[in-house]
Amino acid sequence: xxxxxxxxxxxxxxxxxxxxxxxGWELTLLNRGRRSQFVPEGARVIECDIxxxxxxxxxxxxxxxxxxxxxxxxxxxxxxxxxxLFQGRCGQYILISSGAAYARPMRRYLIDESHPLNNRYWxxxxxxxxxxxxxMRAHRELDFPITIVRPSLTYGPxxxxxxxxxxxxxxxxxxxxxxxxxxxxHGDGTSLWSMTHNTDFAKGFVGLMGNRQAIGExxxxxxxxxxxxxxxxxxxxxxVGVRPKIVHMSxxxxxxxxxxxxxxxxxxxxxxxxxxxxxxxxxxxxFVCTTPCAVGVRQSVDYFRTHPELQQIDEEWNRNIDALIAxxxxxxxxx
Numbered sequence: 001x002x003x004x005x006x007x008x009x010x011x012x013x014x015x016x017x018x019x020x021x022x023x024g025w026e027l028t029l030l031n032r033g034r035r036s037q038f039v040p041e042g043a044r045v046i047e048c049d050i051x052x053x054x055x056x057x058x059x060x061x062x063x064x065x066x067x068x069x070x071x072x073x074x075x076x077x078x079x080x081x082x083x084x085l086f087q088g089r090c091g092q093y094i095l096i097s098s099g100a101a102y103a104r105p106m107r108r109y110l111i112d113e114s115h116p117l118n119n120r121y122w123x124x125x126x127x128x129x130x131x132x133x134x135x136m137r138a139h140r141e142l143d144f145p146i147t148i149v150r151p152s153l154t155y156g157p158x159x160x161x162x163x164x165x166x167x168x169x170x171x172x173x174x175x176x177x178x179x180x181x182x183x184x185x186h187g188d189g190t191s192l193w194s195m196t197h198n199t200d201f202a203k204g205f206v207g208l209m210g211n212r213q214a215i216g217e218x219x220x221x222x223x224x225x226x227x228x229x230x231x232x233x234x235x236x237x238x239x240v241g242v243r244p245k246i247v248h249m250s251x252x253x254x255x256x257x258x259x260x261x262x263x264x265x266x267x268x269x270x271x272x273x274x275x276x277x278x279x280x281x282x283x284x285x286x287f288v289c290t291t292p293c294a295v296g297v298r299q300s301v302d303y304f305r306t307h308p309e310l311q312q313i314d315e316e317w318n319r320n321i322d323a324l325i326a327x328x329x330x331x332x333x334x335x
Contacts, residue, residue, distance in 0.1 A: 001024070001025055001026065001066045001067070001209075001210055002025070002026045002028070002065045002066050002067075003020060003025045003026070003027050003028070003066060003067040003069065003209060004030060004065040004067070004068045004069070004090075005017060005027065005028070005029050005030065005069045005071060006030050006031070006050060006068070006070050006071055006072060006073075006082075007029075007030075007031055007069075007070075007071030008027075008029035008030070008031060008039075008043070008069075008071060009029065009031060009038040009039060010071060010072075011154070011155065011158060011198060012151065012154045012198050012201055013069075013071045013096075014038040014040075014156070014198070015156060015202040016069075016198075016201070016202045016206060017029065017038075017039070017040050017043060018040045019199075019203065019205075019206045020206050020209065021040045021041070021042045021043060023206055025067075025206075025209070027040075027043045027044070028043070028044045028045075028046060029043050029044070029046070030045075030046045030048060030050065030056075030059075031045070031046075031047070031050070032048070032050075046059050046060070050072075053085075056085070060085075062089075064089045064090065065086075065089065065090045066090070066091045066092065066209075066210055067091065067092045067094065067209045067210055068082070068086050068089075068092070069094045069209075070082055070093070070094070070095050070096060071096050072096075073095065073096070073131050074127055074128070075130075075131070076127070076133065076134045078131070079095065079131045079135060080134050083134065083135075083138045083142070083144055091145060091210070092145045092209070092210060092211075092212075092214070092215060093135070093144060093145060093146050093147070094146075094147045094149060094205075094208065095131060095132065095135050095148050095149070096149055096151070097128045097129075097131060097132050097148050097149065097150045097218070098124070098125065098128045099150050099151065099152035099222070099268075099275060100124055100125035100267060100268045101117050101118075101126075101128040101129040101132065102115050102117060102273075103115070103116040103117060103118050104120070104121055104122075104266065104267055104268070104271055106271045106272070106273060109192065109274055110276055111275060111276060112220075112276040112278070112279065113150070113217075113218045113219065113220060113276075113279060117129040117132065119267050119268075121263055121266040121267030122263030122264065122266070122267025122268060123263065124263060125263075125267050132148055132218070135148060136148075139216050145215045145216075146215070146216065147208055147214040147216075147217060147218075147219070148217070148218035148219070149205065149219055149221055150219065150220055150221075151196065151201060151220075151222065152193075152194060152196065152220075152273070152275060153194070153195055153269075154196045154197070154198055154201050155195060155196075155197065155198065155296065155300065156197065156199070156296075156300070157299055157303035158300070158303065158310070159300060160173060160174060160304070161195050161232070161297075162183075162229075162236060163185070163186055163193075163264070163265065163269040164183065164184045164185060164186060164254070164261070164321075166314035166317040168314060169313060169314035169317070170300075170304075171304055171310060171312060171313065172312075172313050172314040172317055172318060173236070174240055174301065174304070175311070175313055176321070177236070177240060177242050177244045178240060178242060180245070181245070181322075182244075182246065182325055183244055183245065183246055183321070184247050184248075184254065184321055184324055184325065185229050185230060185233055185246050185247070185248050186229065186249070186251050186265050186270050187248065187250065187270055188248050189229050189230030189233070189246060189248055190229075190230065191228065191229060191269075191271065191272045192226050192227070192228060192272040192273065192274060193226070193227060193229060193232070193269060193272075193273065194222050194223045194224070194226055194227070194274065194275060195225070195227070195293045195296070196221070196222050196223040196289065197223070197289070197296040199291060200223060200287075200288075200289040200290065200291055201221050203287050203288070203289075204219075204221040204277075204280050204284050204287035207280075207283070207286055207287055208280070208283070208284060213283055214283060217279075219279055219280045219283075220275040220279070220280060221277070221280060221287070222275040222277055223293075224289060225292055226274050227293060229269075230246060232293065233246055235294050236301075238294070239297045239298040239300075239301040240301055247325050247328060249324065249328050251265040251266050251270050253324070253327075253328065256327075257320055257323050257324050257327065258320050258324070
């Protein structure tokens with residue numbers, strides 16, 4: 001069985017690439033070759049700027065794949081191009097969407113794949129919904145064999161996951177904890193969330209590859225473990241041996257100093273959400289999450305400690321967090 005991953009070396013996709021190879025897939029990665037350290041042994045790499053359609057056509061030739069996975073489509077135009085390129089050339093096209101595509105605020109905390117889409121708070125979520133729309137229209141009108149996957153916050157060794165952390169330089173959050181500086185958590189810290197380790201995600205995803213029953217369907221791939229954001233912060237602190245000092249404030253307060261956070265919070269992480277994964281479990285019985293957050297976060301911390309070059313500090317993020325906390329202290333002075 002042959003698979004083509006458009007991307008395939010990112011945080012989530014690298015774990016899926018490894019598992020696909022282990023399960024006997026003949027895997028080709030199509031990307032710009034900038035993250036060669038995450039290419040699993042046995043994978044073929046086609047280096048190409050995916051935006052260069054002429055070069056892409058030349059590189060792929062008339063090759064056909066059992067599965068094509070689009071990991072890095074963030075705009076509907078990209079998916080439209082994929083439909084045109086792979087119509088008649090793949091047995092299954094899997095689009096990576098996002099749990100952020102769901103409408104907010106949530107009508108209920110436990111949601112399945114039928115929950116309404118259209119995130120009015122976050123453009124990223126709306127764009128993912130439009131990507132899904134392109135897929136579903138192609139499936140209805142062209143019989144294009146699509147499958148949609150909606151992950152939520154998925155992490156791995158190179159990421160330390162937290163809503164109010166620096167995604168590009170995640171050690172920044174840990175260093176604040178180690179330095180005894182307070183961190184910020186949105187709301188009162190009690191909203192519910194699930195963290196999914198990339199190796200657990202890979203179990204569910206590879207089980208969908210080549211599965212004819214998945215055609216025309218959307219699936220969650222999310223851990224069953226549910227934690228509050230305060231619990232997640234304390235879990236990170238436990239991994240580095242400190243008790244974090246947490247300052248709570250509303251998403252609106254945060255957005256006054258960090259406008260870019262508004263969509264990510266109101267459009268995603270400030271809502272209590274539990275993803276019902278019974279649908280994928282019926283289709284992929286091997287999807288069982290075995291890496292709880294406490295274990296996965298400790299693995300991430302250990303990875304950063306053995307790779308000191310990754311212990312970079314996001315100074316702009318740090319200044320913003322300091323400004324947030326200082327402003328909160330002025331408005332709500334401690335007795």
